Amino acid sequence: MNEQDTPILSINNLSKQFGPGCAHCRTGEADRLIKNYCPKCGAVYACQQISFDLYPGEVFGIVGESGSGKSTLMQCLYFDQEVSGGEAYIRTYKNGKVNLFGESSQQKRYIRNHQMGKVYQNPILGLRMGFSSIGNIAEKLIAAGSRDVGSMEARGRELLEHVNIPSRRMKEPPKNFSGGMQQRVQIAKALSNNPPILLLDEVTTGLDLSVQASVLDLIKQLQRELNISIIIVSHDLGVIRMLADRTMVMLDGKVIEYGLTDQILEDPQHRYTQQLVHSLL
Amino acid sequence: MNIAYNFAFFDEGSKREIRRATLKAIAIPGYQVPFASREMPIARGWGTGGLQLTLSLIGKNDILKVIDQGADESVNAVNIKKLVAKTTGVKTVDDTAEATLIQSRHRIPEIPLHEHQILVLQVPLPEPLRYFEPSEFITKHLHAEKEYSGSWLMLFEQIMKYGNMSTDADHPVMVHDRYVMAPSPIPRFDNPKMDHSDALILLGAGREKKVYAVPPYTKVVSLAFDDYSFEVERFEGACCRLCGAEDVFLDELIQEETGETLHQCNDTSYCISRLNEGSASTTRTAAKIGGVAE
């Protein structure tokens, strides 16, 4: 079988709930919840039975309003949150035979350090604001096993140059930088260990429009050069349109539609997606 | 009201509890075992961790040596020695080779320790990751997951800033390829003495309530990078003005009249024994040696 045809990452029935649930909401009946939470006990069903595949070299978009569960999904994928149920497989980890969510926390750290990179909406979560920018990149390389200062420094320099951080500012801590620069340092950090999978969570939200455009351009360019697989989450269909090959639409913790991005934009099926697409025009 | 204290100050139950924690520490080299640290008659931060280990282990036949910053006669060493002697009546010595139990703050003696000795080191801050991560809850998890990027990152940052690792004392070590450990604020010069040591090394942090250990013949490696190796303090050509020793940790002294820098062995009992070996026939008393102690 062609390598391009087997997914790099497969997610099966991923679920995440907050709160234990009660007799009412555990029934599984369709109308038991208001949006994504139980009116009786207040349990929140943030992600319900989410399944999808990510193929090598593709950009997979996830779009939805706040509260749709898209950011929770990303947190689960990067092990920032524990899932309530479901499975995940990465082709390059133990031949794709082992469910990542069942691994020990030590192994999860290994997967995070070797197989993934993540860029958070809030740079505070992804960066050590008081450490040098190059140190931030080295942290990820150290975690992935590097013990050579020279090669880490060279790699950091190369990446920071790539994301247009001038080399004289590399030893400065990100806290001195503007929001757009911080986001670019985060991207460099996430890419430092050549991960096969990159997770981008609302990376342009909160940035000025012109800065947004430059960050998006950067992502597009890097993706083409490195042929990396990306999952990008955004509430902004414009961002998804610009980057994603395929798109999944989420609402109230559920997937309501997915397919090729162009197809979804031209012929949205679900009423919510139609609204989204209209608002874009 | 007339109250007498038990042998070695503690009640036997307390001693047993501390020994149990110590055994666990020996079984898991480099792992910080929490223990119910007691309040001691000396202040927290003044060696109560080491003192509790010493008191829980000491028997009537033990021979005790206590040093502080290399000196037997430093006031704090004297004070601890006095307390242990008062509550146990054991013999105390300056001679390192003769001691069975050595409590030390911030130095490992110059002469190699042997199998029948236990070295107890006093520890102010047992957590090597503390300056990287203030929360105990999180550092415990980092140890459990063997996630030590933080330790190396601190060193990397120093290299970026200063061009080399700028740790002074307490340079972190990897024990038995598993736990990163704070060796206590011994100079880097003493770090290599921990590796495959013949003697059992115990480390006690009283205020932070942790005991940890380097059992005999355990691999201890000072953290370093492939291209930036670990370096001990250098004294470049200097030697002890009294005994002439070169490959030892030296104190720097300034001669008041001339403003000249002089060096002298930091390990005072080592210096004295060298002087005695070298000049068994002379009868000078080394009045100046006492001068380095407080």
Added chain:
Amino acid sequence: MGYVAVKGGTQAIEESIQRLKYERVKKGKVMEVDSIVCGMRGLIDQVMSESSLYSETLAAIAIKQAEGNPEEAVFLMRAYRSTLPRKHYSRTVLSDDMRVERRISASFKDIPGGQILGATTDFIHRLIDFDLMDETEEDAKQWLHAFECQVEEEGPDKTDLNKLPKVLDYLRAEGLISECQEDDEEPEDVTRTSLNFPASRSERLQVLTRGQTGAVTAFAYAVIRGYGQLHPTVGELRIGDLPVCIDNPIGDSDPDDAYYIGEIKVTEVEMLIPVTIEKEHGRKEIEFDIGYGICYGQNETKAIAMGILDNSLNTDHPEFPSQDQEFVLFHIDSVEATGFVSHLKMPHYVTFQSKLDSVRKTRRNRNEEREGENR
């Protein structure tokens, strides 16, 4: 004869100890332990509370030995406490059984059983009483006699001080405080096991009640001033004696066989803190949370502060240091804090020499770099 080390340190210590004793007795008068017990109730209560050792006599000796320095007296008591084997554990003490001396509520004007002002400094004018300069024992005895006669004339009070109802029980009956289950779990002893985080409530309460009065007060002050957003009210503050009993060591735990071993005086505080509770269908209600404070002796500020911190440490999502368990519980102990701060007086010349080496190495590297550039 060979070289020997000069015993400078030993001698210096001996002299220093002599000097310390000289400072204590140099005016030619000594304080009797008994007069400390009789006249320094405030200091004794503070020292017993911070030492977590209840003995007025021991506290008085410690205060004498420490020349009235509370941090030193607490230290002496704690070190002594370490040597005491645990021979018995008391039966659970119920604070309902308190023989109350003072009891007030800031939440209700009329509380069942009434407000009992008792002995308090709250309403004295802080004017130095210069008559105390010449007060004699004779004066004291005379005053005491007059006072006792007056009490006798007034006749006995009808209130049963041994069984005063708790203010909080009334709020609970009305459903304004959530019902709480009796928690009979064996408390963890912070002096026998080391703290793990998140700390259990029993551990938190122990560390707080042993805390240094000033530190506990300062943190609680930060909470109510702005770093914690709590708006507490004193639900009930009571001071009085609690009976302590132990089980018959050779019998079973039949309460009728238990031995009464004495009484301890404590200050107990129940703080009421309004919180918003989310109910069904997103409906919000205000309920009262409780903060609990208790400590040996009459230490009202400390007990109230403890009640505030008990509540503010009860959150999983600390926003302020005052809500962070590690930040508060690790830093309020008198013996630990004073010990570590004072240890900076110890010689650090090995560590300093090592630092010096590292600084010189850095300089050397810089110079080599510069020379390289110039070449």
